[in-house]
Amino acid sequence: MSDQLFGYGGCRNQLGTPRDRSRLKRCSTLYNKRSLLTGIYNDHGFLGFSVADTDSGKLLYTIQVQRFPKTGGSATAPSHGVSLSPDEKEIYLIDSINSYVHVFDISRLPGAFPKQVADIALTGKLLGHESGCAYDCVKDGWLHHGRNGRFVFVGDSGDVIDTKLRKTIAILPAMANTRKEIEIDIDLEHGRTVWGMNNRSSIGGLH
Numbered sequence: 001m002s003d004q005l006f007g008y009g010g011c012r013n014q015l016g017t018p019r020d021r022s023r024l025k026r027c028s029t030l031y032n033k034r035s036l037l038t039g040i041y042n043d044h045g046f047l048g049f050s051v052a053d054t055d056s057g058k059l060l061y062t063i064q065v066q067r068f069p070k071t072g073g074s075a076t077a078p079s080h081g082v083s084l085s086p087d088e089k090e091i092y093l094i095d096s097i098n099s100y101v102h103v104f105d106i107s108r109l110p111g112a113f114p115k116q117v118a119d120i121a122l123t124g125k126l127l128g129h130e131s132g133c134a135y136d137c138v139k140d141g142w143l144h145h146g147r148n149g150r151f152v153f154v155g156d157s158g159d160v161i162d163t164k165l166r167k168t169i170a171i172l173p174a175m176a177n178t179r180k181e182i183e184i185d186i187d188l189e190h191g192r193t194v195w196g197m198n199n200r201s202s203i204g205g206l207h
Contacts, residue, residue: 045071047078049093051109063114065095065102073097073126075140083143083152085163090117092152092161094141099125101143101154101161118166124157124176131177 048064064070065079073096081094089107091114103118122141129137139156145163146153152161158176159168186192 045076045078047095047097049079049082049091049104051106051114053110060110061113063104063116065093066116068095068098068100068102068119070097075126075138077140081141081143081155083145085145086147086149090163092143092145092163094126094143094154096126096140099127099157101152101159103166120161120166120168122154122157122159123168123171124154124159126156130156133178 046064047068047070048062050059050063051061052059075096078096079093080096083092085091089105091104091106093102093104095102099122101120101122102116103120105115105117126139126141128139130139141157142155144153145151150163151169152163153159153172153175154161155175155178158171158173160170160172161167162169
């Protein structure tokens with residue numbers, strides 16, 4: 001069993017057949033229990049993600065978001081933002097076409113197909129471009145779970161999602177104009193950093 005966290009290029013080179021790899025424009029390893037979750041996008045854009053086996057490199061499932069329009073928007077990769085909960089039971093997936101975040105139950109992987117269990121409308125819509133941005137400025141939204149999994153932060157939107165209520169409970173205005181954010185926990189009493197993200201996306205907490 002492999003629990004290696006491949007980078008974008010390594011992940012792409014490890015997965016599937018040559019035809020599979022030709023469709024993978026971006027990917028990132030998120031899961032370390034025999035399966036890995038990876039974003040998968042074809043030339044025309046894909047609203048969803050895939051699951052692959054880290055040992056064989058075989059793509060197990062390709063999951064498309066259901067009940068929502070699958071074309072439109074300005075981002076070439078409408079599901080570029082994906083975040084795995086610290087307990088590795090759910091993923092949150094951005095939908096820049098419809099300005100939603102979709103929640104999938106992955107607790108039964110690799111034996112069972114991921115199940116779409118919630119759809120959360122964003123207050124901050126993923127429209128237009130980031131201001132003061134040098135390049136690649138379309139608001140496509142990135143996601144990450146907080147350290148304890150209670151909140152999901154939505155870049156380019158500003159939404160803070162409560163994962164228990166599965167709804168937006170706050171807006172961070174500064175985050176509405178950038179998809180790039182990291183969490184750093186600081187002990188103010190002792191003036192020291194106690195934890196920091198090591199990846200721009202959340203990759204689970206059990207590895």
